[in-house]
Amino acid sequence: MCSTANYVLPLRRTCEVLATPGRGVSMSANFPGARSHGAPQDTEMDVAWQELMAITEMQEFQAPSEGSYETTQYQTMEPMVPMGGYGMAQSHSEPPPAACELCPADTYDGCYSEEVPSCHRPRSHSEAMYGPEPPHNQRMIPISSYTQTSHMALREPMNMSGSSQGHRRANTSLSRDLRRHMLWTTHGQSLHARSADDLESDSGLSLGSSPPLASPDNPVGGASGYQSVDIGMTYSDVEADSVAEHARRAHIQYPMDYQNQSHSYLQSSDQSYFSTQPTLSHTQGNAPIPQPVKQQGEASALNDLYTDSGVSIRGSSQHNMYRKSQGSISTPAPLSRDERRAMSLKIPFPMAKIINLPVDDFNELLTHYTLTESQLALVRDIRRRGKNKVAAQNCRKRKLQSIIHLERELNQLHGQRERLAQERHEFQRSLAFIKCRLTDLYSEVFSHLRDENGQPYSVDDYALQQTPDGKMYLVPHTNMQQREQC
DNA sequence: AAAGGCTGTCATGTA
DNA sequence: TTTACATGACAGCCT
Structure with missing residues (x-):
């Protein structure tokens, strides 16, 4: 280290303001390692x-x-x-x-x-x-906290952003349910007797192949696994009437709150179908022990079954609206694909039960009926698809909420x-x-x-x-x- | 007719 | 192993 004052010249303190006697031209500073002397003489x-x-x-x-x-x-x-x-x-x-x-x-x-x-x-x-x-x-929402609260926090904006659409959906869902109602009430019997061609024509990619592929319980595989012995109709034969399907899709709308959907499923089933049909203690503690139904009931009974349940795999949440509007509209909504399949195979319990019952109750329900392999496969597929559909809806809802949250964060x-x-x-x-x-x-x-x-x-x-001690030198x-x- | 949104479905991974 | 759930991907339908 070189000395700071090797060549320091004596300073003549001609400036009284700057030069303090005894200190030379001393000024405090914040040189690294230095500190202000802080003396009373500080100028x-x-x-x-x-x-x-x-x-x-x-x-x-x-x-x-x-x-x-x-x-x-x-x-x-x-x-x-x-x-x-x-x-x-x-x-x-x-x-x-x-x-x-x-x-x-x-x-x-x-x-x-x-x-x-x-x-x-x-x-x-x-x-x-x-x-x-x-x-x-405070405004910034940590991710960790967002995962716990963002859904609630974003519910409002979601509703606001989707209000018009939700309104449209509400209106269209009403007409859809009304038409569904009329389908059952006015054409229920004829629908059940419709030809396979009329019920054919699926709209989805997986319609033809999904049942066999997605049914591990069905060892047979392929459409034959869904062959209905009783009515001679295959699983794939139960596909949608394309015209009715178009009309239905044009008016299918879901409410924003998918969480209520499951409740609607159970509610509808409890109030309608199982009031006269076998039930399970899990969901109906006071209901009588179900009497096992041996194989498929009559077509009219099945029609009543699905009509009363008001259950739709695509719109069960509109069940209440449907029931309120009973008898006032003449155009029923078409059935979902699985509903039609269930009808064709004469599944003796509503889809609400199939989808929403806990696994134990669901298995118990199955024990009360004697179902063919095709029926069992269909029932399990319906359950899987129904649950996955709700999961997909919730997943998409969460994704939208996440996008909204990220956009807000970006703006911040x-x-x-x-x-x-x-x-x-x-x-x-x-x-x-x-x-x-x-x-x-x-x-x-x-x-x-x-x-x-x-x-x-x-x-x-x-x-x-300036030296570290605060003194100034020339x-x-x-x-x-x-x-x-x- | 093309584009974008919505929806159902399947496949896959995770708990 | 089974079940439920989550999610990406795909396809069909609608506007």
Whole structure:
């Protein structure tokens, strides 16, 4: 380490303001490793120096690409400006200049005041930086918390964003249910007797292949596995009437709250079908023990079964609407594909039970009936598809909610970025001004220094330097270069 | 006729 | 192993 004061020249304290007796030209600073002496003799210049250094360090932290404070301080030699008006206490009234050249000494008060107080003082800076943060943090929803609360929080926007669509769905679902009702009430018998061609034509990709493929319980596989011995109709023969399917799809609408769907399933089944049919203790504790139904009932009984249950794999939640509108509309809604399959195979219990019963109750239900392999396979497929359909609906709902949440978060981050950019811009402006002031102060101090002969020191040959103890020394440039090399 | 949204379904993974 | 659930992918339908 090179000594700081190897070539320190004695300073003639011609400037009373800057030179404190016994300390040489001493000024406090925040050099790394240095601290302010904090003596009672501290002048306003000391305070200004400290603040300048603090701002400089902060600016270096934020803008590392820029030159360091020391570089700017000792290399930039601005013209001298008259002293006076440097007091910190006076410097909080006028707007700052765009540059030092535009800010003469007599306007420093204002120049300094507007920029410095809000930016460069550590406390003010801290407030500016962290003051607004708590609200930001509070507004930001952590992912972990979102997973617990976002659904609730986003329910409202979801409803708002989908209100028109939901309204449309509500209206169309009503007509769909009404038409479904009429299908059963006016054509139920004939529908059951429809030809296989009429029931054929599935709309989905998997319709032809899914039953065998998706039925591990059906070892036979293929359409033959769904062959109905009783009525001579295969699983695939029970596919949708394309015209009716189109009409149904055109009016199928679901309510937003899919969670109620399962409830509707159970509710409808409990209130309608199982009021006269065998049931399970799990869902109907007070209901009589079901009497096993041996094989398929009569066609009319099945029609009543599915009609009364009001269950649709695609719209059970509209059951209440359907029931309310009974007898008032003449166009029934078509059945779902699985409903038609169940009808064709004469499944003796409603789809609501198939889908929503707990597995134990579902198995118990199956034990009360003697079902063929085709019927069992169909029932299990219906259960699987029904559950998966609800799961898919919930999954899509969650996905939409997640998208909404992320969009909100993105907007918040954009706003935060804009605020930070503006804050940085203000800091940079303040720093530029302070640098100008520092340069002027440096020149001012330098101009008051005199050698033994009373001659001013040359800025080209000497520079002011501060030691860690806060004292200022006039150091020849050659000495400084040696120090830098060290 | 093409595009986008909605829906059901299947396959697959996870608990 | 079974069951329920979640989710990506696909296809059909509708607007």
